[in-house]
Amino acid sequence: MSSFPYLTVTIAAPLVGVAGIALLPKGTGARSKQIALGASLLTLVLSIVDAVKFDVGGPRFQLNESYTWISQFHINYSVGVDGIALVLILMTTVLTPVVILASWHDDKDRPRPFFSLLLVLEVMMVGVFAATDVFLFYVLFEGLLIPAYFLIGSYGRSGEQKRSYAAVKFLLYNLLGGLLMLAAVIGLYVVAERSVADPFSFQALANAVSSGTLHFSTGVERWLFLGFFIAFAVKAPLWPFHTWLPDAASEATPGTAVLLVGVLDKIGTFGMLRFCLELFPNASHWFTPAVLVLAVISTVYGALLAIGQTDMKRLIAYTSISHFGLITLGVFAWTARGQVGASLYMVNHGLATGALFLLAGFMIRRRGSAEIEAYGGVQKVAPLLAGTFLLAGLSSLALPGMSPFVSEFLVLVGTFEKYPVAAIIGVTSIVLAAVYILWLYQRTMTGPVAESVSNFKDLNRRELAAVVPLLALILVLGFAPGILTKYINPAVTQSTTQITVAPPHTVADAARAAGSQR
Amino acid sequence: MGNTGHGETFLFWVGSIISILGALGLIFSKKIVHAALCLCTVMLCLAFFYMAQGAVFLGVVQIVVYTGAVMMLFLFVLMLIGIESQDSLVETIRGQRWLAVPFVLAFGFVLIGVYAHANLPEFVGTDAANAKGGGNVQSLALLLFSRYFWAFEVSSAVLITSATGAMVLTHRERTVPRKSQREISIERFERWGKGEKVSLTGLPNPGVYAQHNAVDTPALLPDGSPSEASVNATLRGRDTVRGFRPLPLPGARRNGAAVASRGDAGNEEVSQ
């Protein structure tokens, strides 16, 4: 246990901003955006400190802290990060200031609650990635819904009715998943209580599972797996649990949508990777074919639906469904390549889709419509906007040189090793990705200048300041993904060694072994 | 300590019959006052039972507090609401009675069946317990101020809260300032000036110039006829106005017609 509670400080840092906003004298509510930006930047700095403190060669979980919370049920407030959680936290802390910067005018005359909610959301997002107590994870997993619900329902597009429909749908859908997970958490506790001293501690559980101390009967393990998996599949979201995402993402403000799709949904795939695979390895294996089918369907289905959309934000939401399919594919590929790729994909997708959402938001803000038909020839009047949009789009379609390429390829290679058919079907999505991104670009940005966009202003400094860091990160990580894989690799290798199921034997492994003998 | 003494047995059978009749009366009596009295009867019977079972203090409290204070409260409220409000026993909610009766009967059977089948221990009697503190009251006090001290304190808080609550609930804030007598008077004259039938001098008090000064005795008008307006509407509605025997005055035959006309006018005034 480290002497200084680095993680807790990082988690709580945005609360400083919330307090600051609350203490603002009357009439100066507009200042809250500056405070929020400051607090989120502070969090970013703190998370970078965490990353520096993290010893890559050290044990899997570091910066651990644990305090007793509810002793009767052995529930602790315990946090700690492995490499995957760390990079996801970094992604969160990068996205939040960007979102705040991009949402500068999205607050609809109620800046205080808006920015406070954003910060509270950040607290919970960082916390959920850092939680190493299953119960704490669950609490934060559900708690996230509250600020997210208000952010979707109270702000965002003007249509009150559709917005509240989307918000309620989001809330109910995720609550339903969360309830299944709660049942599974309780079931896990009941089973684990007999053999594990610390039945809510993830590390203790994972160790017990891998050492055989904790043994589930087949049926129980499968039900528990399903409880967790469906919650995560709703969150991720995977076909056919996806319909809340396009509604929520298109009704929320662009900033909220970024956090929703970029961070919140990652909790689903993160949870699959950490909880489903490590706590229920046998059940995960048993369910793998089914999950792969869902993942492949999501990939192709999301892409096809993205092509058919007429609303920019819905389109981007559907592309995310396609990408989440790929991430799930990587998670359940049971190869180090696939899982590193999936982890990396979570970060890269956050950055790429985040940039895309923000830019779409800037356009919608100028034009007041999300309909693709309402645009045309933007490139002529706002070249910077078009250029950054194209860059973000290209990264979304996984062009080499952009970071998503690395992760997408790793996922597909990792899947191909064991499940070539799934990988081959998944690969077709790169063609579909080209179709939906470039067709979107063609319809909005190129061609003669549409009447309605002729007075478009190009991106201003603030908007550039929001988008350029994301694009720069995408490029840097595209050329040097080693920056992140340095953290992710040990986490994945350590977790795959923990999974007691016989290590997947692949053609590639055999070939490598043969090569090393030579 | 198997069976009770004969005295208690007698008391029980008499008392239980009376209390069950009282309870039936409570349920089925049309007039609320009767119901209240029936309840009083039940409570008094219960007070005797308490005392017979060694709970002397409770028996006294039952009489003093329950029957004395609480039931009086009921009667006061009854008075405020109006004694005339009678409860029709016709059911308005569809199916309520048809469901209520079997359910209640089932409940009663279950309850009695439970008692009948329960392995109830032999009765110990309260003598020993009462003797511990030197008497029922003292022994109760010992318990109240030791084991049940917290509950006791909390119940006092409950009482205070309920008292405050009652005051808050029944208090009515005036929405307009109260009219002074002068204002009322001026208003009355204005209305009279507009031609409305208003008695400028105010309504007559009951019993004035009459044989009796009880509230149910109408006042007499200067012409000797009784003024219906002088009697409370409730009493009039119940037709309990004391009969009036006109005094043998000169011209009494013409006055009868006058009484009728004045009476109508008075009614109108009251209803305004």
Place this chain on the structure above:
Amino acid sequence: MTPSYAPVAATGTFALTAWVILLPLAGAAILLIGGRRTNRWGHLLGCAAAIGSFVLGAVLFFALLAKPGAQRSYDQHVYTWIPVPGFTADVGFHLDQLSIVFVLLITGVGSLIHIYSVAYMEHDENRRKFFCYLNLFLAAMLVLVLADNYLLLYAGWEGVGLASYLLIGFWQHKPSAAVAAKKAFIVNRVGDVGLSIAVMLMYTTFGSFAFGPVLNGASSAKVGTMTAIGLLLLLGACGKSAQFPLQSWLLDAMEGPTPVSALIHAATMVTAGVYLIVRSNAIFDVSPNARLVVTIIGAITLMFGAIIGCAKDDIKKALAGSTMSQIGYMILAAGLGPIGYVFAIMHLITHGFFKAGLFLGAGSVMHGMNDDVNMRHYGALRKFMPWTYVTFGLGYLAIIGVPPFSGYWSKDKIIEAAFAQGGTSGWILGCAALLGALVTAFYMTRVVLMTFFGQKRWVPDAEGHEPHPHESPWIMVVPMVVLAVGSVAAGFLFSYHNAFVNWLSPVTGFSEGHSPINTAVLQVVTLVVVALGIGYAYLGYGLQQAPSTPPLGSFATRAARQDLYGDAFNELVFMRGGQYLTRVLVYFDMKGVDGVVNGVSAGLGGSSGRLRKLQSGFVRSYALSMFGGATLLIVALLLVRG
């Protein structure tokens, strides 16, 4: 001679390899980030980066030349790109005889076209951006040919796709350009699917996708797997090189500025498929079946492109058809195996010269004709643009294979090699190649006649400006002249003492083919065939004027004008079908999947609406239900307790 892949670490001069790429990459980055500030000197920087890269390439070439044949293979490891357990993707560059040839072609032709574009794009407000994209293209293309593993090659592969997308759609305000750019990218992506699956298959087969393990291990791997990899690579090559059935994008790609068509869609990028196949020779050597498919594809495209070239009135599209056809030749040659690899590359280089020259000539003509591309509106231009006429003419002679121009040397070898394949397939392929030569001669003659000969058929452009044909400025003429010199001399130089064969054979391997026909006879036959083509074209377009409006033509002509219905097929099957599919899916998602979700919630809402009526507001019914509930509860408890 069997090729082997055994590079040594690049040191000294050879460590400059990375800089060949970095120069244009830096140029692109500066121009992109610099934005408008670099408008004034951006084109100069672009040219400087390209020329600098060419100079470096030349230095490397001479350094290689100084080494003995077996030691001309160097590997420069730059850094580890994707470090993941069991999967190491490096950024590393491989320099050998094959890649340096490409480096010189790319940077050489690239530099010339950069220079040409300075003038060609002078009046375009986005000239700086144009040079940025061109530099980006150079960098990506160099990555493609210098990569020492298939993943990096794939990165370059997609990079050139991006550059091609950006440049085809350079005039984005034209919807046709934007559509063409998108189409090019998407069709290329279809090919990329093949390439990426091939890379994955390599990884699972060899545990790596670096050239070393793959190429050295191919001979001992299962033939079936190698056939699969070969076919997947072919799919990639088809996308990039516009081979049947992924040929449709190339004609539309002519929407881009002409220098782009010259550089990307004639000389370099579209030939990447040929490079891929030749580079993977070890894989194809193992699998005759894969080679056979390659030759078939090559032969089909050869005829396909040539036929399309005959019918097009748009000068650039005619040339694009020709490009398709010539690459068909190359693919055909590459599919022949060791007897063809070298000639595929040789034809690729000579084609790079003369086709780039032809396109630049076409650009020069358009420059003088108000950007009109319809050949029926040309005529008699030889007097007005003598330089263009001469350089274009030399390119023309080269492409149809008139000795001693360069096309003769390379194309003839391919025809010979095709016959040398032997057996029925050899005869069929050889005859297809001969027929291709005939048609090439026909349509190229047609282009030249319609453009430079005959009478003026000029028409004013849309704004009513009469065309005033004039010679282009010297800065455009010089590159054309240089390329013309290349078209004239390259073939002879390459064939002198078998210089090219000797140069490349350590990489690609070479075996002398044995043609069933006497070589001399075949050469005569070829020349006769070419002469027939010229003569037929002269009958049609030299002796009589081409009408300003195209005649209806025969069924074959109409089909060729429609790109042999390739686009129609795509539109019907993929676009319409895809649109229908997505529309159905959108409907399904809305009514089906979301319908279930909303249906469940509506059902819950409805039933709770009914249950709500139980809340009648009557205290006594509540009391009744409580009482009944209590009763039932007690009874239940009693029953459970027994």
Place this chain on the structure above:
Amino acid sequence: MNPDNYLYLSAILFTLGALGVLIRRNAIVVFMCIELMLNAANLAFVTFSRMHGALDGQVIAFFTMVVAAAEVVVGLAIIISVFRTRRSASVDDANLLKY
């Protein structure tokens, strides 16, 4: 006589009280029926106190009375204020709080 009879009596009284609550509409009568139920419960308590020879039952009965008193006070106050506004003491008339 077996003192168990007190328990049967309390059960009968309780049941009658419950019946009254369910079928009477006048708020005051309903209230009185509730009082009857409370009293029946008290009787049971006192009887149990006697059965066990401990005074706790009496204490509970005592508290019941206290709470009943408090309840009566508040309940009657509510009845009065309802009567003031609605001119009715029928529990069926106060049914606005519904679906």
